[in-house]
Amino acid sequence: MAERNSPLGGAADRLAAVAAATGGAVTVAEVPFLTQLNVRTRPSGDVNVLQLGPDEWLVVGSSASAVGAAVDVSAQRTTVAVGGSRVLDLLAMGCAIDLHPRVFRVGDCAQTTLAHAPVIIWRRETEFWILVRSSFAAHLADWIVDAAQEFTAGD
Template structure:
């Protein structure tokens, strides 16, 4: 298994774009806020949602795995995203992926479970501000109106022809997380900056 521990030399997929994202946020006067949230721990879980392991894993993590499609459960610094009937993504603070894996495997015991650290596979882009929904709607076919995709919702979808996991954050004015594969992060950032030009 690859070592995903953070080192002093770790460089996020969007480190080269940090100044451009910050400049766009400043120029928009806060109407749109763009930033990378690098190195978040991301652990994919596959197990039987109706089995004993699901409840045990929820207890070990301190949050239940969401059972309603395309919903999010958040407790403390952890967020669990429903990705499918037997699949979830647990997102936590940078550097916690090994601890999360250990806790999940230990809780599952002998029950069949798949636990995969995908932290290095994706990065996270924060899209926030009063025009965040409008900006994302330029390249996403989902209905992003708050009635259809309000706080606590998530979806695997395409944004600007890039596969992403889109998360409507549950705190007031927290905006959206866009979880994107690292290899497509630069392209998506360029698209977001271009689409945000009308608000700058």
């Protein structure tokens, strides 16, 4: 069995140290090896995308119009979970869109840039998941660690 290396596997210690340095104001951790399926289709007219369950989707339409593609892009990105009481302040340093819960609710996602890196930002119950391309992951991790210094406990 081949050994799997996640894009931020080598940065785990530095990311974990952020929580200690900021007194929990910012927490960071990689969520590696998530499965990601990209589905492209046109859910309009007689084409519908049905959520059959929490992990299953079905694209339904007449044969002429139900054109689409499903691609496994799991290896394209890794996921960085960021949380803590100051997480909105942290993300605001590198992201122009409004992530306030009044506008960007639990379950919402947006494709945008964070610290100039193309990302998908996804608000979960207690934290944000940042889906970032593997080649940008180290840059983003460095940026988060650096940006979190502002919230170092005692400052």
